[in-house]
Amino acid sequence: MSIPRKMSIETQLAAKEPKRARGKLRVAALLDAGAALFAEKGYEATTMTEIAQRSGAAIGSLYQFFPSKDALAEALFNRYAERTATALQHVVDRAPGLSSAPLADLLVDYKLALRSDRDAVVDFSSSIAAVVERRKPLRDAVRREIAAILRSANDGLTDEQATAAAVMIGEIMKTVPMLAKAEEDSRLPLIIQARTALALYIERVLDAGAVRRRGGRS
Amino acid sequence: MSIPRKMSIETQLAAKEPKRARGKLRVAALLDAGAALFAEKGYEATTMTEIAQRSGAAIGSLYQFFPSKDALAEALFNRYAERTATALQHVVDRAPGLSSAPLADLLVDYKLALRSDRDAVVDFSSSIAAVVERRKPLRDAVRREIAAILRSANDGLTDEQATAAAVMIGEIMKTVPMLAKAEEDSRLPLIIQARTALALYIERVLDAGAVRRRGGRS
Amino acid sequence: MSIPRKMSIETQLAAKEPKRARGKLRVAALLDAGAALFAEKGYEATTMTEIAQRSGAAIGSLYQFFPSKDALAEALFNRYAERTATALQHVVDRAPGLSSAPLADLLVDYKLALRSDRDAVVDFSSSIAAVVERRKPLRDAVRREIAAILRSANDGLTDEQATAAAVMIGEIMKTVPMLAKAEEDSRLPLIIQARTALALYIERVLDAGAVRRRGGRS
């Protein structure tokens, strides 16, 4: 897998790793509290004190492991990147041979699985320098995998076509978390719409060569 | 005793006119500065002092027109809502009779036109109470118009179907501003992908009734 | 605190200057309060809140003009440097033609005049990056003036001799503020000792050529 899990820009932003079991639990609790609050109220509006309180720790304990608010955000992003890598590998493993509809479903499910992690990360990922740096590589890696899936399903695609399609697919996938936020009773139908829209687009992409070869769209 | 102690009412009003005009300019400049900064760094990260500075005004002047930061945001949202209404009317006017592809283009162009306004507004529109209130009605109005367009193009759609489709269309439309942020040379191809994806989805929606009419399950 | 961190490219240490009479008074009061407290308890042990309180201002007002504690220290140092320059010019103006004893007195009086300013500045001048940079040039300038006075009084001195003597004279002068801190009744005798010691040393320096010529010990 080509996703960079951690970059080596040595900053003081690095979260200090706990050396005892107690510390590991703390760190996980702190990350969860931070994730929840960032998702709820946004990065700027969330205070470090709130995060500490929600995870049942003193403010000093929070700073013991995350030397700054940005460091916490970065750690959260790293966790998100790792989970993304894992989930994406899952997709890559079962994508071969799938037609547009099941492939669309696979991608939508991938997005649903990462939903809450992503919610915690989106708000700050364009405003914190250390995260901004990591963001593009991660996004590019995801796109590359999707493009690869497309090309292996349709060898008539050029690199440019596959890449552009991967970008568009990524964008359609981003609608999933939004739709999943809808009222309980409209959530499912909406996600079905996303599956449909994505399947239609993927079908078009996979047919691109065939269409040309066959000489017209159905 | 013959000296007039009071100017005529007409004269007073006339004297106020240039000041009002100047005020309008200043208000517009302040809104623009706020919009630009909110888009650049986000609502929370932007300070009132910065906004005043960028528009060449003193902080006191800013507060003369907008009694609070939230009020400024609200004004910005209102401006966005008005422009949305205008642009949407434009869409509604020329939608009738269009097939899926040109309709998709129309909607994509609508989104492109509102792009910068939206950038200024998205960041805070879920965190400021007064704006949150206005947001849903605006979004619902847009969805209703799109649903209406869909139903008038395909009278076989139920209300629920049209609404769900309108939501999905709205979401696909949201990808447009993101794609438009791409590098100069990939921007156009990407927007074409958005047009394609949207057209495919709309085509499916417009065909839905036909399928049923032609003998699908009741 | 300030020193161990890598100096960032452009530090925003510059004190903002007031544009209104009110502000100028404030700035002076703040500088005085800072000077007094730094002299009393040291830089690190003095809090910004204390400084604001002592000068009758709100903490925000302090930060209006001095964007950081370091900036305040720097401003204080700048004021000290200016006063040093003025006082030194005074010395330079009346040094020509003086013999060792009156010259020593002149230098001791110069040090006494700058005493309180120096007290405010010594504690932090070796730990704040921006000040450390300015310190050496100032000290060198003072030494250069003293060396020049020595050489014009004894043209048999080499540059190196004059410089070394200037350094030593500077050091003896530094004892003055310390001695001046003594109990009321021992202060005067002690300062007389300083005048004596300084006069003896200067006499030796001014005689250097003569001594050599006459054959005394080098």
Place this chain on the structure above:
Amino acid sequence: MSIPRKMSIETQLAAKEPKRARGKLRVAALLDAGAALFAEKGYEATTMTEIAQRSGAAIGSLYQFFPSKDALAEALFNRYAERTATALQHVVDRAPGLSSAPLADLLVDYKLALRSDRDAVVDFSSSIAAVVERRKPLRDAVRREIAAILRSANDGLTDEQATAAAVMIGEIMKTVPMLAKAEEDSRLPLIIQARTALALYIERVLDAGAVRRRGGRS
């Protein structure tokens, strides 16, 4: 010798006596680390954690031996006081019979020997209550010894004269550590200047009675 090597005031601040060789080594390492850091960055700017790290101990270990930062400072001061006493005794032992120049050299060498210890102690010795208390007695003891040396070399000196001279000599001696901080190639010449200045002053002091005896002003 009248210097108190150990203060009789028992406080909880007093460092716990290490009972094992291991502990003594650790205590020495901690004191050295503290001394180095206090000299480098000052007392306030140095953290307990840093001290522990530099000496390779855990923060908990540091507190095992020194129950507070002040206690560490006090221990450091005590060590300095002991070394001062030893060095001073050395001076006292060989001072009798010396003329001004060798006496000055002796005193300068004494100061050079204690230099690094003093650097570690100066910064906090005026701000920590427990140390402030000990400081004056130590300084007075040193002055008393110097005054005694002066009086035994010149029995024409009054107590007041001898004391004032001792203070001045102490101040001139303080210039030695500063001069010793100069660049490698100017260090030696500068220290020679200090020897010279001190010798001149001492010579004057030792002559004082003679002048009176010989018929100077009463």
Place this chain on the structure above:
DNA sequence: AATGAATGAGTCTTCATTCAT
């Protein structure tokens, strides 16, 4: 009206010190 100084509650962050393992 316009300007910029004044205000102070609220944030992030530090660090001496205590405590559990």
Place this chain on the structure above:
DNA sequence: TATGAATGAAGACTCATTCAT
């Protein structure tokens, strides 16, 4: 004893908002 996590008071600094000129 040794270790390092936990604690929270305290300090630097920010910024929306108000006020005086």
